[in-house]
Amino acid sequence: MSLTPAQLRARAESASGALPALLLAAERLAQQVAPGAHGLRRAGPGEDFWQYRPASSGDSARSIDWRRSARSDAQFVRDREAQTAQTAAIWVSGGRGMDFTGAEGRETKLDRARLLAVALAMLLLRGGEKVGLLGEPARTGRLQAERLAESLLAAAPMAQDDAAPPAAALRPQSRVVLISDFLALPDWLPAFLARAAGSGVTGVIIQLLDPDEESFPYEGAAVFRSAGGGLRHESRDAGGLRAAYLDRLAERRAFLAAEAMRAGWQFGHASTAEPPSDRLGWLWRVLGG
Structure with a gap:
């Protein structure tokens, strides 16, 4: 979908205006879920001090901190903190x-x-960790969250109802998070996950729905249209469609869960009616936070 210079300028201004609110809300949410989180706190090669621990039989004399050991009857080793950055990619x-x-x-x-x-x-x-949107550079540092938010807000809306992540953007040994409603059949998913598994990529799939899409509360005469305008269905008894709709939704979730399990990924579903901290907390746990 091509845009005129005026449309591009308007979109950039809109994204710029929404950026502070998104960053503030995300910061508050992150603090609520894991205040003071530090995901790489473990011993390993690095420059930063982590902890003192009692010396063991496998430690060399050079590794012992003699100044700290002189203050007690035991010998202590000064552990440093691992600084090997992992890479995570997020796709919305x-x-x-x-x-x-x-x-x-x-x-x-x-x-x-x-x-x-x-x-x-x-x-x-x-x-x-190094983090980025799938298909964009992954970086470390505080400013990367702002870059990621800017990219999400500035992304052009697609004409079609559904989208597929760029499989060519997968990087070996990285972690990927996919967020979509997955209401249109994701026939791209098996090949995407097979390519990921072949590259040692693990990840999480989130199906995110509106409460109305989860419960199908409609009654009486109704006209259903896809957001992209490609599909239209008119019904005189919308309530009579509920059971069939919920069956199809259950089938879709079973498909997503099975594909995720086959690739060694995690699958979860979420609603915009639930507190965002619930789903973020789950994501943080399954990613090893």
Whole structure:
């Protein structure tokens, strides 16, 4: 979808205006889930002091901190902290369907996905990891969260309802988080996960839905249209479709869970009605935070 210079300028101004609010909300969320988080706190090669520990039979005389040992009857080793940065990539679907909300005042799926992505990035960056959007450079440092948020806000909306992540952007031994509603059949997923598994890439799949998409509360005559306009269905008894819809939703989740398990990934589903801390906390735990 091509944009005029005026449209590009308007989008840039809109993204710039929304950036402080997104960063502030993500920072508050990250603090709520894991205040003071430091994901790489373990002994290993590095320059920063971590802890003193009693010397063991495998420690050489050179590794003993004699100054600290002189203050007691035991010998102590000065451990340093591991500084090997892991790489994490986050993908948020840009499909038109992600801009849906079922109620006025309720955030869209895209808004919630952006919040989770930036808050998770902040937590990972605090642990010294390299983080980026899938297909963009992964970096360390505090400014990377701002760069990631800017990219999410400035992304052009897609014409179609669903989107697929760039499999060519996968990097060996990295971790990937995919966030989408997955309402359109993700026929790209098996090949994507197979390529990931072949490169030692692990990750998490999140299906993020609006509460109306989870419960299908509609009754009476209704017209259903896809966000991209490609699909349309008119019904005189929307309530009569509920059971079939919920069955299809359960089948989709079973498919996503099975594909994730086959590749050694994690699968979870979330709703924009739940506190964002619930899903972020789960993500932090399964990623080893």
